């Protein structure tokens with residue numbers, strides 16, 4: 001078993017994080033630069049099937065929060081003006097607690113419950129609702145301070161790993177067990193390459209501390225926990241290069257824990273796969 005020689009992490013300036021298209025060349029495929037440079041204060045362009053619903057939900061939350069903020073300040077402002085314009089303070093009138101307290105509170109509770117339930121439903125679509133049986137499988141492993149991506153090879157089954165065998169210097173950063181036949185065709189890459197328009201089921205692990213697998217352009221964020229294998233699935237719909245970040249402060253080198261997701265055409269993906277699989 002010979003694993004791909006892992007490339008060193010390339011340091012990127014912060015402003016380049018969302019600048020797609022300036023990717024490095026990956027053997028086996030030529031990537032055009034389809035993603036426009038991202039210079040907006042808003043989210044990076046969405047490249048995933050579920051992303052539009054996610055963006056809509058986010059915008060809905062922000063608009064509702066903004067409207068409530070304006071409404072609360074308007075009420076405060078009108079109350080202040082009314083109090084100032086009264087020449088003499090009026091004797092205290094009994095207030096209808098239902099009208100000024102219970103009903104607004106109930107309306108807000110219903111509104112927030114509805115927002116939470118719809119958001120949870122979207123969140124669960126990528127996690128609790130399983131991926132399609134035809135989805136391709138990739139494993140993502142977070143290690144201080146690097147992401148590793150393991151492909152199962154032609155047998156479509158991940159081989160066993162053992163912590164005692166973890167040895168990045170010897171080309172076995174995930175501890176693949178050579179005694180397990182399924183591990184013979186597994187290969188590990190330092191960049192994630194996926195075909196466009198096909199669902200991927202990602203299983204996420206961590207070797208040391210909690211990391212955060214975060215692809216802003218795919219609207220995907222999932223913690224990687226030591227001792228657990230967590231699944232998240234999505235469908236890339238737009239070719240291009242998407243930065244992969246770590247969203248959990250995982251140590252001194254957290255800032256440089258970056259990789260790239262390359263979404264390519266099916267032909268390019270197969271060429272890339274062929275090169276890696278024949279090198280095993």
Ligand SMILES: [Cu+2]
Pocket residue numbers: 142144145210211212246247248249250254257
């Ligand atoms: Cu990390």
